[in-house]
Amino acid sequence: MPLKARIIIAVLSFLLFSFVLNLIRKRRMGIEYSILWLSVSSVILITSIWQNIGDRIAHFIGIDYPPALFFLIAIFFLILILLHFSLEMTKLKGQNKTLVQEMSLLKQFMRKTTTE
């Protein structure tokens, strides 16, 4: 793979990695959400720095055009991250529903007791 492309990919993935680390340090991102982001950036970082490992993996799994390996890695992790969001959204929606229901019932109860 061309050196120039590898350097650019390495710099970008390093920036992403340190950005996410900084976000969890400042507690702006929950650790449970950072893990997948840190994984994808570190895998891409290692693949781009390590001499020829990218070409060898690409060749091993039958990809003729080695830079496409980065797309494969990125898309794979992005799908995982999106899936994770769907799970979290489902959980939040359920919790939100229960909260609204219980709160509305409580409000009704309060109204009843204050008007009696």
Place this chain on the structure above:
Amino acid sequence: MGGKETKKRCLVIIPAYNEEMRIGDVIAAARAVDRVDEVVVIDDCSSDHTAEIARKAGATVVSLVVNLGYGAALHTGYKYSYDHGYDVTVQIDGDGQHDPRYIQSLIEALESKRCDVVVGSRFLGSMRKYDAPLFRRVGMRFFSFLIYLFTKNEITDPTSGYQALNRNVIELFARGNLYPSDYPDADVIILLNNMGFKIMEIPVVMYENKTGQSMHSGLKPLYYVVKMLLSIFTVLFGKHRTFLRRTHPCL
């Protein structure tokens, strides 16, 4: 429950969203039914005067602070019923489609036939023909067929929101998270049947929705059918059995 010969307490749940024109009549008719002890309206965050009119008509009103949808509103009613210890719960739509005179028949059927759920069907018996669009009729037939396939129970009107439920079913839904948020249908019937609850139908009269605004328009029917098939899949192969054994050791 049971054992004692005390009179069973009956609650009527009316989920309502912007029904100020019709809710008053439905409540008055429901309250006039002999066996009904309380009528509770679950106001699904209406933007009109549904809540005030319902209160004036003598109903208890639980106003959801956020619009949650039909199923979640009903679910709230089940929680109310469970918290207040009702033995029988009847659910009826607030849009005037269901004739409240059948509340009594639903309650009586639930008690005399010793079943857990009684569904009011618009297709059973010699009732007036209910005219629905072709796609809708085909869909209903299809889901009735699926229910028969998986439960060997003939339910002609699985979409009917006019039902009576006993305390065991109410407890199951009130305490768990099994009840769907949007439109409960064949999935709920198959779920209950597979858990050993007894379901039967009696004929009721239903009127067409006067405003004509149906929940099924545009691409929604397709979404609805796919969603319902997936929901039936989760009911048939889901993990709720183990969940239930934890929360309901008796089942």
